[in-house]
Amino acid sequence: MGTLAMDERGGGPAVVLVHGGAGPRSTWAGLESLAARWTLLHVYRRGFGASPPPPDGRQDFDVDAGDLTEVFAERRPHVVAHSYGGFGALLAAARCPDAVRSVTIIETPLYFLAPDDPGVIRLKRLGDEVLTRGPDADPAMLREFLALAGAPDGTSDATTAAVHRAWRARLPGGARPDLGAIRAAGIPAMVASGDHLAGLELICDRLADALGARRIVAPGAGHFVAAAPSFADTLAEFLAANHR
Template sequence: MTVEPVVGVVRTGSGPDVVLVHGGAGPTATWAGLESLRPRWTLMSVYRRGFPPSPRPPGGGQDFEVDADDLAAVIGDTRPHVVAHSYGTLGVLVAAARSPASVRSLTIIEPPLYHLAEDDPRVRALRRLGDTVLTEGPATDPAQLREFLALAGSPESLSAGAMAAVRRAHGARLPSEARPRLELIRAHGTPVLVASGGHSPALEQVCDALADALAAQRVRAPGAGHFVAAAPGFAERLERFLLSV
């Protein structure tokens, strides 16, 4: 039985389906740079709960397990390629581990899977910073907020838009609680590309560890910080991966 998605999905382009799952920023900011793919691919931009027109998350806080349920309904039996960014990668990996055959490929961009490289002090520091901002929200020490927002790609630090994003993320289920069954994805042989922007040594360590865990292809695309999709050459590299599957 087909389950209708609860979350909003906007389709653009023509060709095989590519589901795009954003993180803490909305789809427009996250996927700027992929416009060149539209003549050959149908880009399905998912609006995670809390991002209109999708409803608010149950209880008000973002939750990657709820995301996984929502994404399973979006994917259905169409077996699309899936591209995910930041917090959005957690729900994608949980959903893919539940049903590895449901996706044609995965592209995972800068996931907050800190436990994969927890021996690195830079990764531990990043986890603490992220957990603090999600737990304390706008009440976070301003210096810590600026550090986190700069890493997350906010160009104007404590701007009104950035603070709105902080309020939306406040109370989210912490990424440090995520333990997707990566071994199930690898055992199925799902093709995976892991991408990063070369701007954070801690995130580079996490991405390297994830690529090892999933026997994935690995790409670094500097030039756009955390918003890797906008980096020079990334869209072309992504398309080569999609075509290789």
């Protein structure tokens, strides 16, 4: 279906899962139980799995949005997006709100929502350093960023590959999804975080306000919120309540 590779699991209405800087397997561990009622479509963003490489080898949330618009139009799914994947998901939802049943956004760093907060400024500086310089980033900043992103072991092959994939990506500071359009369309929304970083909590609070969204905090798994003990049940309840 379309440009992107996807794994399909379960049966029932479609739930599209859009990962960020880590692949689907790491990002969505913990949601297996949802396959009993829902068809889980694990999307592979460009550069991951069997999906094509991104243009010029550079991750770009606007390219993601074009890809996801095609996916959403095909199935009219519920959408669950994590971290960098949330930029493309929100952009696509704003462009084609009739193609989306609901959106759940997990720790997507929309810096413009809290530009003056010291914690957000620090997070932006770390992220920009790693995305701009990749493996040549300041070692201390790289270690701190990876720890916040849920990859404290900076020497593993998987972490090294993730850093190279993120290198030269379009910077999150340029993302400006039309949150008002999503809210005006009446798309049910939920915003989730893992209670491990104050700057991300503030961004998620403000995103929830902008979308008129349900706001949940699911601690216990750091940035990989889907694996937190309470998250799968909460997501299942939200999907069921908003399937129409």
